[in-house]
Amino acid sequence: MEQSNKQSIGFFEKYLSIWVLLCMAVGILVGKYLPAIPEALGKVQYYGQNIPIAILIWIMIYPMMMKIDFQSIKNVRKNPLGLVISTGSSWLIKPLLMFGLASLFFFVIFKAFIPTELARDYVTGAVLLGVAPCTAMVFVWSNLTKGDPAHTLVQVSVNDLLIIFLFVPWVTFLLGINKVQIPWDTLIFSIFLFVVIPLTAGVITRAVMIKKKGLEFFNEKFVNKFDSITTIGLLLTLVIIFTYQGGVILQDPFYVLLIAVPLVLQNVISATASYQICRMAKLPHNIAAPASIIAASDFFELSVAVAIMLFGPTSPVVLVCTVGVLTEVPVMLLLVRYINNTKHWFPTQPEEVAHSHVIELPRPAVLQLGQPVPVVDEVDLHVNRSE
Numbered sequence: 001m002e003q004s005n006k007q008s009i010g011f012f013e014k015y016l017s018i019w020v021l022l023c024m025a026v027g028i029l030v031g032k033y034l035p036a037i038p039e040a041l042g043k044v045q046y047y048g049q050n051i052p053i054a055i056l057i058w059i060m061i062y063p064m065m066m067k068i069d070f071q072s073i074k075n076v077r078k079n080p081l082g083l084v085i086s087t088g089s090s091w092l093i094k095p096l097l098m099f100g101l102a103s104l105f106f107f108v109i110f111k112a113f114i115p116t117e118l119a120r121d122y123v124t125g126a127v128l129l130g131v132a133p134c135t136a137m138v139f140v141w142s143n144l145t146k147g148d149p150a151h152t153l154v155q156v157s158v159n160d161l162l163i164i165f166l167f168v169p170w171v172t173f174l175l176g177i178n179k180v181q182i183p184w185d186t187l188i189f190s191i192f193l194f195v196v197i198p199l200t201a202g203v204i205t206r207a208v209m210i211k212k213k214g215l216e217f218f219n220e221k222f223v224n225k226f227d228s229i230t231t232i233g234l235l236l237t238l239v240i241i242f243t244y245q246g247g248v249i250l251q252d253p254f255y256v257l258l259i260a261v262p263l264v265l266q267n268v269i270s271a272t273a274s275y276q277i278c279r280m281a282k283l284p285h286n287i288a289a290p291a292s293i294i295a296a297s298d299f300f301e302l303s304v305a306v307a308i309m310l311f312g313p314t315s316p317v318v319l320v321c322t323v324g325v326l327t328e329v330p331v332m333l334l335l336v337r338y339i340n341n342t343k344h345w346f347p348t349q350p351e352e353v354a355h356s357h358v359i360e361l362p363r364p365a366v367l368q369l370g371q372p373v374p375v376v377d378e379v380d381l382h383v384n385r386s387e
Contacts, residue, residue, distance in 0.1 A: 016231075016325070016329040017326055017327075017329050017330050019231075019235055020235075020238060020322075020325055020326045021326070023235050023238035023239045023242060024238070024242045024249070024326075026239050026242070027238065027239045027240065027241065027242025027243045027245070027246055028242055028243075028245075028246030028249060028250060029246075030239070030243045030246075031242065031243035031244065031245075031246040031247065032246060032247075032250075037243065038240070038243040038244055041053075041240060041243075042244075042313070049193070049308075049309050050240075050308060050313060052240065053237055053240055053241075053305075053308055053313065054193070054305070056233045056234075056236050056237040056240070057194060057233070057237060057301060057304070057305040058194075058197075058198055059229060059230065059232075059233030060230050060233040060234050060237070060301045061194060061195075061198040061301055061302070061305075062198040062201055062202055062226075063202075063223065063226035063227070063229065063230045064135055064198075064202070064230070064301075065135075065160070065198045065199045065201065065202025065203070066202040066205050066206050066223055066226070067139065067153075067156075067202075067206075067223060068135070068153075068156060068157050068160050068199065068202060068203065068206075069153055069157060069206070070157050070161075070203070072150065072153045072154045072157055073154060073157050073158060078150070078151070079148070079151050079283070079287050081281055081283060082151060082155075082278065082283050082287040082288070082291050083151070083154065083155060083158065083291075085274060085277050085278055085281065085283075085291050086155050086274065086290070086291035086292075086294050086295055087155070087158060087159070087162070089270060089273065089274040089277075089291070089292075089294075089295035090133040090159060090294060090295050091133075091162060091166055091170075093270060093273060093274075093295070094130055094131075094133070094266065094270045094295060094296075095127070095130055095131045095170050095174060096174075097130070097266055097269060097270060098126050098127060098129065098130025098131075098262070098266045099123070099126070099127055099130070099174045099177070101126075101262035101265055101266055101269075102122065102123040102126035102127070102130075102262045103123055103178075104262070105258070105261055105262045106119035106122045106123055106126075106258075106262070107119050107123070110258050113254070113255075113258060114255070114258065118316055120178055120180065121311075121315065121316040121317050121320075122259060122316060122317075122320050123178055124175055124178070124180050124311075124317045124320075125259075125303075125307060125316065125317040125318065125319065125320025125321050126262060126263065126266075126320055127171060127174045127175055128171065128303040128306055128307050128317065128320075128321060129263065129298050129300060129303040129320065129321050129324045130266060130298060131166075131167055131170045131171055131174070131303075132159075132163050132167055132298070132299035132302050132303065133159045133294055133295070133297060133298070133299060134294070134297035134298055134299050134300075135156050135159060135160055135163075135299055137297060137328075137329075137332070138152065138156060138290065138293055138294050138297055139152060139153075139156070141290075141293040141297065141332055141335075141336055142289065142290040142293055142294075144336045144340075145289035145290070145293065145336055145339045145340055146285075146286060146289070146340075147286050147287070147289040147290035147293070148284075148286040148287055148290065151286075151287055151290055151291075152290040152294070155290065155291070155294050156294070159294070160195070160199060163191070163195055163299070163302070164191060164195060164196060164199075167187075167191055167195075167302075168184060168187045168188055168191060171187060171306075172184065172187065182310060186309070186310060187306070187310075189309075190305065190306045190309045190310070191306075193305075193309075194302055194305045194306065195302065206218065209222050234301065234325070237304065238322065238325065240313065241304070241308075241313055241318060241322055242322075244313040244314040244318075245313075245314065245318065245319050245322070248316070248319065249319075255319075256319075256323055256326075259319070259320050259323045260323055260326070260327050263320075263323060263324050263327050264327050264331050266296075267296045267297070267298075267327075267328065267331045267332070267335070268296070268331065268335070270292075270295045270296040271292045271293065271295060271296035271335045271339075272292070273295075274288075274291055274292040274295040274296070275288055275289075275291075275292035275339065275342075278291050278292065278346075279345055279346060282346075282347055283346070284346060284347055285343045285345075285346035285347075288339075288346060289339050292335075292339065293332070293335065293336070293339070296332070296335060297328065297332060298324055298328060300321060300324045300325045300328060303321040303324065304318065304321045304322060304325070307320075307321045
């Protein structure tokens with residue numbers, strides 16, 4: 001089954017970076033002048049999890065999960081190579097690349113600015129951000145590049161399944177290199193809380209609504225109702241986070257710029273590498289586009305949720321994941337432009353070839369009653385059979 005092909009970037013999504021900056025300002029002001037609010041929110045916890053933030057994150061993730069159609073996985077045989085490239089990039093190249101870039105910049109290049117312990121926290125946040133591929137905004141990016149919606153849906157559905165099984169081992173392994181020990185039970189619980197539960201609820205909602213109202217109603221009307229709710233949930237979560245992070249940002253805003261460098265490079269390198277691999281494999285552009293976009297994007301909602309649960313909302317780890325929200329949209333829009341401007345690198349689709357060979361014949365003249373029929377010269381109508 002295909003998602004609607006009419007999806008485009010909305011007003012909130014297009015200017016998400018601006019909203020993040022506004023949320024940063026509001027959160028910092030609240031934290032500085034109304035400290036009782038973050039103190040009260042911090043006391044509402046269960047099993048180490050901040051309940052208000054958990055509810056807002058569920059509001060963000062649940063609508064995304066409704067878009068997942070596991071029935072589409074049976075279509076994997078249609079473009080298996082594109083799926084292999086995208087999956088390999090998302091789960092092999094990108095986590096190692098993010099870890100490598102973060103370690104290089106935070107421990108080596110920015111060593112004069114960032115203390116060792118803080119650098120370790122920043123690498124931890126980058127790992128949480130880079131391990132899981134995005135499952136929501138990629139539908140928008142794919143549509144903007146005229147990517148195959150069926151292939152995009154298959155890849156996202158596969159990634160959602162892989163997150164359940166690969167996120168915990170990858171995070172444990174990469175953080176273990178930096179001697180950051182995280183209990184498996186805590187990581188598994190976070191995946192259960194922020195992936196399994198909303199994914200199950202989304203699948204059930206999808207099945208019930210399609211059975212009652214049909215697929216077209218579900219895609220065109222029902223799911224779209226949640227778009228603004230998802231964005232509001234994200235923005236309110238960021239306001240709460242910045243009430244705790246405001247002191248750090250005010251003390252040294254330069255850190256935000258330093259954090260952004262490896263995050264942006266990871267997005268660009270991952271997308272470019274996957275795009276060029278698809279090009280060498282001679283895949284069509286509508287497969288290469290979503291493959292590279294999915295490989296580059298991050299599931300920042302999940303990374304923020306896990307970071308808060310493991311380290312608390314005041315941790316520098318959470319700040320890194322939040323900067324990922326700030327940088328991703330403008331970077332992905334630039335990548336979309338790059339992908340669209342290089343479409344000529346890829347094989348022409350059969351339907352495009354057919355369209356380019358259509359010959360428009362002149363419309364016949366309308367003769368008036370009593371008008372003599374004009375004499376038509378002999379025309380060579382031979383057709384080149386080789387075309």
